[in-house]
Amino acid sequence: MPVEDTLTVGVLLFEDVEELDVAGPWEVLGFWADHIATRPVRLLTLRPSAEPGVVRCAKGLRVVAEHGLSTAPPLDLLVHPGGSGTRALVKDEPHLSWLRELHQRGTVLASVCTGSLVLAAAGLLADRAATTHRDYLDKLAKVDGSIDVHADVRYVDDGDIVTSAGVSAGIDMALHLVGRFGSDEEREQTRHGIQHEAS
Numbered sequence: 001m002p003v004e005d006t007l008t009v010g011v012l013l014f015e016d017v018e019e020l021d022v023a024g025p026w027e028v029l030g031f032w033a034d035h036i037a038t039r040p041v042r043l044l045t046l047r048p049s050a051e052p053g054v055v056r057c058a059k060g061l062r063v064v065a066e067h068g069l070s071t072a073p074p075l076d077l078l079v080h081p082g083g084s085g086t087r088a089l090v091k092d093e094p095h096l097s098w099l100r101e102l103h104q105r106g107t108v109l110a111s112v113c114t115g116s117l118v119l120a121a122a123g124l125l126a127d128r129a130a131t132t133h134r135d136y137l138d139k140l141a142k143v144d145g146s147i148d149v150h151a152d153v154r155y156v157d158d159g160d161i162v163t164s165a166g167v168s169a170g171i172d173m174a175l176h177l178v179g180r181f182g183s184d185e186e187r188e189q190t191r192h193g194i195q196h197e198a199s
Contacts, residue, residue, distance in 0.1 A: 006040040007181055010075045013047045013055040013065040014085045020167050021081030021112040022063070028174035029079075032190045037182055046072045048095045058083045069098065075107045077177065081170070082113030082133065089118045090143075096122040103160065110162040110177060112170035119161065120144045128158045133166030171196060 011026055026043070033041035047055055047065035056062050067073075080099075089095050099122045103109055111119050116132040119125050120143040129148040132140045141149045150156050155164040155173035157180070164173035175196065179187035191198065 006042055007037075007076050008042045008044070008073055009077045009079065010044055010046050010067075010072060011079045012081060013045050013057075013063055014083075014089065015056055016058045016083050016085030017055065017081050018083030018113060018167060019057045019059050019061050021083060021115070021170050022057070022079075024168060024171040025079050025081075025110075025112065025174035025177075027194060028171055028178065028190060028196075031193050032178045032182065032186060035193060036178075036186045036189045038186070039182070042073075044072070048089070048092070048098065058085070074105070075102065077108045077110060077181070078102060079170075079174075080109060080111045080115040080118060082111070082115040082117075082166075086114045086118050090121040099124060106160075108160050108162065110164075110173060112164050112173065113166045116140060116163040117143060119163070120147060124161060125163075128161060129156050130158065130161070130163040131156045131165050132163065135166070 009029055029043055033043055045065045046067040049068050050070045051068040052065050054062050054064055103124055113133045114136055116130050125147045126144055127146045129150055131150045131153050137149055137151055154169045164170050175187050175191055178190050
């Protein structure tokens with residue numbers, strides 16, 4: 001971990017990212033960091049370009065990525081959302097290479113919704129268990145036939161890669177990550193704090 005056991009979490013922003021894929025995990029992890037966590041947690045946004053800047057989401061919301069790749073610190077955890085913007089990212093070799101490098105450096109990768117298709121395109125889900133939005137399960141299997149695709153689950157934890165089902169499932173995955181990087185008690189306190197019923 002970086003200095004003083006701080007957990008550094010990056011949430012990726014890109015053009016046409018799905019709003020709730022970002023806001024759901026951010027709310028969970030932010031509430032945990034601000035009110036519950038017993039360790040320092042640094043939560044930041046970044047985008048897959050050299051510099052920080054404004055990103056337009058799928059439904060028109062504009063958000064600011066505070067870091068580009070040139071200014072982002074080392075990450076312990078990256079949340080990779082989905083959305084229609086992933087259609088470009090699955091073909092973006094510099095982005096796929098960056099994900100492979102992060103993974104090699106020990107960053108835990110957590111995808112929401114169709115973010116898993118990007119991880120699969122990078123070759124990171126080969127011979128692993130994973131999930132995605134229910135409408136894209138077949139597509140995930142076609143990207144890499146070695147993936148053990150799970151349906152009817154909210155998320156799949158396969159060690160250093162965690163994937164969630166569609167959109168709102170990112171909230172459940174983020175709560176799971178609170179339990180993993182914090183504790184079960186912290187997870188339940190966070191769940192209570194955001195008033196989210198267990199799925």
